[in-house]
Amino acid sequence: MDIDMQKPADESQSALVxxxxxxGMSRIELRVGPGGGRTQxxxxxxxxxxxxxxxxxxxxxxxxxxRKGKFVVHRHYVEWADFQQATKQAYxxxxxxxxxxxxxxxxxxxxxxxxxxxxxxxxREMLGLGEDGYGDFTLDIVESLEELRDRxxxxxxxxxxxVVANPASQDLDI
Numbered sequence: 001m002d003i004d005m006q007k008p009a010d011e012s013q014s015a016l017v018x019x020x021x022x023x024g025m026s027r028i029e030l031r032v033g034p035g036g037g038r039t040q041x042x043x044x045x046x047x048x049x050x051x052x053x054x055x056x057x058x059x060x061x062x063x064x065x066x067r068k069g070k071f072v073v074h075r076h077y078v079e080w081a082d083f084q085q086a087t088k089q090a091y092x093x094x095x096x097x098x099x100x101x102x103x104x105x106x107x108x109x110x111x112x113x114x115x116x117x118x119x120x121x122x123x124r125e126m127l128g129l130g131e132d133g134y135g136d137f138t139l140d141i142v143e144s145l146e147e148l149r150d151r152x153x154x155x156x157x158x159x160x161x162x163v164v165a166n167p168a169s170q171d172l173d174i
Contacts, residue, residue: 022067024168030074036137043067047163050156056080061152063160071142071160073151078135 021027021043029041044066051060057079064072142148145164149157 025067028064030139031137032139034136035134040139042072044072048156048159050153052153057082061156063148063152063156065164071145071148073140073142073148075138076135082134
């Protein structure tokens with residue numbers, strides 16, 4: 001009795017496994033809303049990024065181009081008061097963790113203290129900030145470069161429009 005070991009390919013399953021994105025594009029997932037509690041995703045590429053620091057807070061603006069050619073403006077705004085509250089809470093947590101680690105260690109075993117100290121390698125994580133751990137996140141979609149001009153900082157617009165107008169890489173015959 002012969003058994004055919006080849007199964008016919010299920011088109012829907014293979015589409016999930018191999019997604020063919022246009023060159024330079026990938027799936028992008030962005031946090032949105034107060035505290036970044038939700039996410040929105042699309043296929044696109046990062047064009048430009050800008051960070052502005054003021055007396056009130058900081059704002060990071062990232063500009064993406066979607067596979068359909070639209071422009072996505074993602075903003076992450078953090079007020080210094082939010083940063084202060086987050087760092088105070090993270091300090092309290094780190095202090096409590098240190099006290100527990102010190103109580104759990106004896107003169108011969110410093111492993112709990114060593115593990116606690118290793119957390120200092122990444123100061124953002126130690127402060128409980130993570131990559132985008134706090135603040136407000138917004139996402140706007142615009143159709144053209146002209147609409148984009150007034151929505152983002154001038155330097156970010158210059159970079160984004162240059163990337164759109166010129167090829168990502170160029171082979172010179174010199």
